[in-house]
Amino acid sequence: MFGFGGSSISTPILRILSVSPYYALASPLPISMVSSCIASMRYYKENLIDWSITKEVLIFLIPGSIVGAYLTRFVSGEYLMLLTGVFLIYISLRLLLEEEQRTCSKINLLKLRLTWFFIGFVSGMLANAGGILISPLLVFFGVRIKRAIATSISIALIGSLPVIVVHSLLNHIDWLLTAFLSLGVIPASYIGASITVRMDRRRLKNLYGLFLFLFSMYFVAFELTKMF
Numbered sequence: 001m002f003g004f005g006g007s008s009i010s011t012p013i014l015r016i017l018s019v020s021p022y023y024a025l026a027s028p029l030p031i032s033m034v035s036s037c038i039a040s041m042r043y044y045k046e047n048l049i050d051w052s053i054t055k056e057v058l059i060f061l062i063p064g065s066i067v068g069a070y071l072t073r074f075v076s077g078e079y080l081m082l083l084t085g086v087f088l089i090y091i092s093l094r095l096l097l098e099e100e101q102r103t104c105s106k107i108n109l110l111k112l113r114l115t116w117f118f119i120g121f122v123s124g125m126l127a128n129a130g131g132i133l134i135s136p137l138l139v140f141f142g143v144r145i146k147r148a149i150a151t152s153i154s155i156a157l158i159g160s161l162p163v164i165v166v167h168s169l170l171n172h173i174d175w176l177l178t179a180f181l182s183l184g185v186i187p188a189s190y191i192g193a194s195i196t197v198r199m200d201r202r203r204l205k206n207l208y209g210l211f212l213f214l215f216s217m218y219f220v221a222f223e224l225t226k227m228f
Contacts, residue, residue, distance in 0.1 A: 001149075001192030010181065011127070015222075019177070025072075026127040026172035029164050031181045035189035036131070036157035042193035043150035050151045053138070054158070060113045061130060061159050064120025069166035072125055082223045088216035091136040096209035112141075124163050127172065131156035136212060145205045149196055 014024035043049050115137070123130035135152035139145050167173055196204060 001196050014177075015226075019174075022072075022170075022172040023174040023177060026167040027174045027177045028181055029127050029160060029167065030173065030175075030178050031185045033157060033160045033164065034182065035185050036153050036160070038186060038189045039153045039193035040150070040157055042190060042197065043153060046150070046197050048147050048150035048197070049154045050143070050147055051154070053143070053151050054154045057116045057134065057155050058158055060116040061120035061123070061134075061155065062162055064117035064122075065124035065130070065159055065163045066120075066166060068121035068124025069127070069163045069170075070124075072127075072167070072172070073170065075125065079227075082220060082227070085216050085220035085223060088132070088136070088212055088219065091140060092209050092213035092216055094140060096206065096213065112137075120159065123159070124166070127163060127167055130159055132212075136208075139205070139208075145201055145208060146196060149208075153193075 010028040011024050014028070015021065019027075040049065119130050119133045119137075122133065131152045134155055135148050138148035138151060143151070164173075199207075
């Protein structure tokens with residue numbers, strides 16, 4: 001519904017349920033790819049995906065995600081996750097407090113290439129497809145919210161592939177847990193995409209901003225409790 005596959009949400013929930021850290025981090029990712037594929041099919045029918053943005057972002061996001069996924073062998077991601085939560089709080093407040101921006105006919109991606117690489121790096125390290133960071137950024141830079149959500153899903157679909165491969169090679173994925181997660185995620189992803197297509201744009205923007213704010217506050221609280 002909001003332009004990301006769901007691994008960002010499922011990881012802290014799995015940790016609360018006492019799943020080991022690496023399995024909680026990486027096991028939801030293959031299902032995120034499947035759910036992104038299903039949602040992308042729905043958005044594709046509505047011609048909401050901007051393939052030019054998808055291509056430009058992936059050129060820089062994929063190398064960053066490979067580096068980030070590999071470095072999970074050496075680096076603790078707790079502080080990076082905390083910074084990610086703070087960043088999401090900032091983006092959500094901007095979405096809630098500012099009037100809707102005009103549509104940008106073209107985004108100056110040259111200035112954003114390091115940002116896409118960094119998002120890929122963070123996504124790889126946190127075993128996340130990146131949609132939870134990409135969709136609010138696209139909205140922030142002027143893309144209409146429905147198109148931003150749909151485009152983010154297409155980016156997450158392709159961008160998650162190298163992350164899955166690396167984490168699988170590092171034995172961070174419990175495939176049985178992944179299979180159980182798929183029972184609910186796969187049908188729900190199509191329903192969420194259908195709701196987004198039908199919803200009023202302004203209402204969707206406010207709901208999206210509120211969800212992102214509440215989730216990011218929970219995300220930060222969860223990380224702080226783990227650290228202290």
